[in-house]
Amino acid sequence: xxxGYYPGCSLEKTGKPYDLSARAVCRGxxxxxxxxxxxxxxxxxxxxxxxxxxxxxxxxxxxxxxxKDGIEDVVVPCPFCFRRLLSAQQEIRDxxxxxxxxxQVIEARMRGDxxxxxxxxxxxxxxxxxxIEERIRxxxxxxxxxSFYGCYIVKPSQVIRPDNPEDPTxxxxxxSALGAEVLDWDFKTECCxxxxxxxxxxKVLELxxxxxxxxxxxxxxxxxxxxxxxxxxxxxxxxxxxxxxGRKEGIPVLYFTQLMGLSFGLPASELxxxxxxxxxxxxxRQKGLAP
Amino acid sequence: MLRLTGDPGEKVFLNQVIERSGQNLxxxxxxxxxxxxxxxxxxxxxxxRRLIASILAGCKDEALGDPTWLYCxxxxxxxxRCPVEINVYRVATVLCExxxxxxxxxxxxxxxxxxxxxxKSVQRHGRxxxxxxxxxxxxxxxxxxxDMSQGIKLMRKxxxxxxxxxxGGKKDETASRIFTRVDQVENERVEK
Numbered sequence: 001x002x003x004g005y006y007p008g009c010s011l012e013k014t015g016k017p018y019d020l021s022a023r024a025v026c027r028g029x030x031x032x033x034x035x036x037x038x039x040x041x042x043x044x045x046x047x048x049x050x051x052x053x054x055x056x057x058x059x060x061x062x063x064x065x066x067x068k069d070g071i072e073d074v075v076v077p078c079p080f081c082f083r084r085l086l087s088a089q090q091e092i093r094d095x096x097x098x099x100x101x102x103x104q105v106i107e108a109r110m111r112g113d114x115x116x117x118x119x120x121x122x123x124x125x126x127x128x129x130x131x132i133e134e135r136i137r138x139x140x141x142x143x144x145x146x147s148f149y150g151c152y153i154v155k156p157s158q159v160i161r162p163d164n165p166e167d168p169t170x171x172x173x174x175x176s177a178l179g180a181e182v183l184d185w186d187f188k189t190e191c192c193x194x195x196x197x198x199x200x201x202x203k204v205l206e207l208x209x210x211x212x213x214x215x216x217x218x219x220x221x222x223x224x225x226x227x228x229x230x231x232x233x234x235x236x237x238x239x240x241x242x243x244x245x246g247r248k249e250g251i252p253v254l255y256f257t258q259l260m261g262l263s264f265g266l267p268a269s270e271l272x273x274x275x276x277x278x279x280x281x282x283x284x285r286q287k288g289l290a291p
Numbered sequence: 292m293l294r295l296t297g298d299p300g301e302k303v304f305l306n307q308v309i310e311r312s313g314q315n316l317x318x319x320x321x322x323x324x325x326x327x328x329x330x331x332x333x334x335x336x337x338x339x340r341r342l343i344a345s346i347l348a349g350c351k352d353e354a355l356g357d358p359t360w361l362y363c364x365x366x367x368x369x370x371x372r373c374p375v376e377i378n379v380y381r382v383a384t385v386l387c388e389x390x391x392x393x394x395x396x397x398x399x400x401x402x403x404x405x406x407x408x409x410x411k412s413v414q415r416h417g418r419x420x421x422x423x424x425x426x427x428x429x430x431x432x433x434x435x436x437x438d439m440s441q442g443i444k445l446m447r448k449x450x451x452x453x454x455x456x457x458x459g460g461k462k463d464e465t466a467s468r469i470f471t472r473v474d475q476v477e478n479e480r481v482e483k
Contacts, residue, residue, distance in 0.1 A: 009419040016450055040417040040466045046406035047413070048365055050391065052311075052384050054473045058413075061469060083367075095313060101480070105472040156367030156378055165371045191330035194364040198425055198438070199405040203362070207330055236441050275450045277441075 003122070004071030004114070005033035006062060006085065008078035009041050015078070015228030017272025021257035022077050022119055024270040028135055028261070029127055036066045036074060042084040045195040056098060057105040059088030064106055066114045073126075077119040077257075079152035079227045086116040087159045118153050120226040120256065124170040129177045137265030139179025142287050146185050146220040147171040147256070148211065150230040154189055165189065171226060171256055178263040185218050187211050192233040201237075208233045209241040215251055221283055222252045224259060231255060235277045252280035262289050301349020308346050311385040318375040319343045325369035325379060331362040339369050339379040346382070360386045361399040404431060414470045417463025422455050 011019035026033050043058040063085060066074045076082035092099035093112050103109055117125075123132065149168050157165040166189060172182045190211055193204030212234055215223045225231045235253040242249050253276065261271040268290050273280055284290035309316055326338030336358045345354040354360075365380035390397060397403035408427045412419050422442075429437045445451045 010421065012418065013421045013455075014445065014450055038465065040463065040469075041413040041419050043413065044409065044419065045365055046409040048380065049361075049363070049384060049387050049406055050410065051388060051473065052381075053477060054410075054470070055384075057469050057473055058466070061465065101476050104476050105469055107472070151364075151366035151368065156370035158370060158376055158378070159367070189368075191364060191366045191368070193330070194366065195405075196331070196362070196364060196402070198428055199399075199401040200362070201438075203331060236445070239441075275448050277444055277448070 001030065001126075002032040002034060004036055004066050004069070004074035006036045006039055006066070006074050006076045006081060008076065008081035009044070010078060010228045014232050017275040018077055018228045018231065018255045018257065020270065020272040020275075021255055021261050024266050025123075025257050025260045025264065028264045028266060029131060031127065033075065034069070034071065036062060036071065037069055038065055042081045044080055044084070048084065052098070053101055053105065055084070056088050056091060056102040059084050060092060060102045060110060061106045063089060063112075063114055063116075064108055064110060067111050071114060073115045073117060073122075075117050075119055075122045077226075077228075079118060079150060080229065082116065082118040083152045083159060089114070089116060090159065118226070120149075120153060120170055120174075123256075123260070124174055129173060132174065132260065133177050135264045136178065138263055138289060140175070140259060140263050140287070140289065141179045141181075143180045143259075143289070144183055144219060144221045145175055145180045145224045145259075146183050146215050146218060146222075147175060147188060148190075148215075148223050148225050148230060148234070149188050150225065150227045151189060151191050151194070153226055171224065174256060175224060175259065178259060180259065183218050183220055185214060185220075187214050192230045194229055194233070197229075197233055197237070204233050205237055205241055205244070208237050209244075212238055212241060212251055212253075213245075216249060220251065221287075222254050222280065224254055224256050226256050228255075231276075238278055250278040252276060252278045252283055254280055298349070300351075304349055304351045304354075305346055307389070308382060308385050311388070312378075312381040314377045314379075314381050315375070316343055316347055316377065316382070319347065319377060320374060322374060324372045324374070325377070328368040328372050329359075330366055330368070331359070331364060336362050339377075339382075342379070342382070343377070355386060355390050355395050356398050358398040359383075361397055361402045401432065404428060414467050415463070416461060417466040420455060422451050 043055045047055040154162040154165045175182045193207040197204045258271045323340045326332045326340040329338045332338030342357050342359045360383035363383040370378035405428050409424050
């Protein structure tokens, strides 16, 4: 299978482990990822907040680059980029005055037929659980995980049209297929504080703090995510969160792609496991998943 | 309690927000599900329900001074739970655009500064460089060592490189062209 790939800016920097593990897992599944040539930033939350036309146009430009490259499906690991590209495509189609202005900005007309998919949905829906199961060399037995979807991959339901925006199950199903014990919890789609991490750190410590505390309370060994922004808030901010609580704890926050890679028996070095702040290696060793 | 005074300006603002956001605020039931689920609502940040009430009442200054729209992280929970499907992050964009055009001092200057620096980085390089945006933000807010220990941890793990700061970064024409064209198209629209 050959699909387009739009990594987004974060995956070149703080989200590197996500990019590494996504590419490694796709290789393992014989999925060829073709990076959208010359892609630029989707504008992220700052453009979405500050200028609708800018936000639409940046997304439109990337979709156009994909169209020109003959890409039919573009797979997007970053949930924010995913939602922005998908939403822009819908807005350009359904709100023609705004769509025409965006096309004036990018000086081209859009076909609007590239299929935008999140990496999680692609794995769950296109690759499928059966193909994933066939690749398993080391089942994740004994690993208690909670799946954390965050916001952008499921909400708002008007844009994403998920099966259930409040209780999604795709990641749970992937992790169960890998042999992990997936625990039920109420925090699947809570907000980690997202882009407020730098300008309103207090808010992020509060929101992410509630999530990591709940995960431990539920008895999870690890939180599993599909978003590099959730990952960085839940992982990098944990030191400060536990310090305030006067506790010395930590719960690894792994990408679902890293767990897929481990269960496929891929070497840890290809999965960016060393790039996480709360070190997952002791846990993985204890479960017999890392040397 | 917000009350309409009958001033025609009240309607102008309300209609502007409705038209530009594509969100029919007149359908708002004031049920409060939005604020109930809003991750950023607090004692100081009043949340979507009250922000919509201010707009419905035509209280422009109050709406533009409400920190809710700057705090909004566009999580989409309000739109997902709203019985009439009002999306508040679309409203936040319109309020930000109005505040920007009319040079209203943003109620949360820190959030606003971060977003501006981020877009500057995109305009120049085509892709955002997180490290540079964070450093620029910390310098400008006179807090140069904020998150230093987190930064060092990430460098030790090989996730970010100090070279990213030293390197000028490539200039990118694609993105800067889009920024220029956005200004042109917006100006043509205002002239019409």
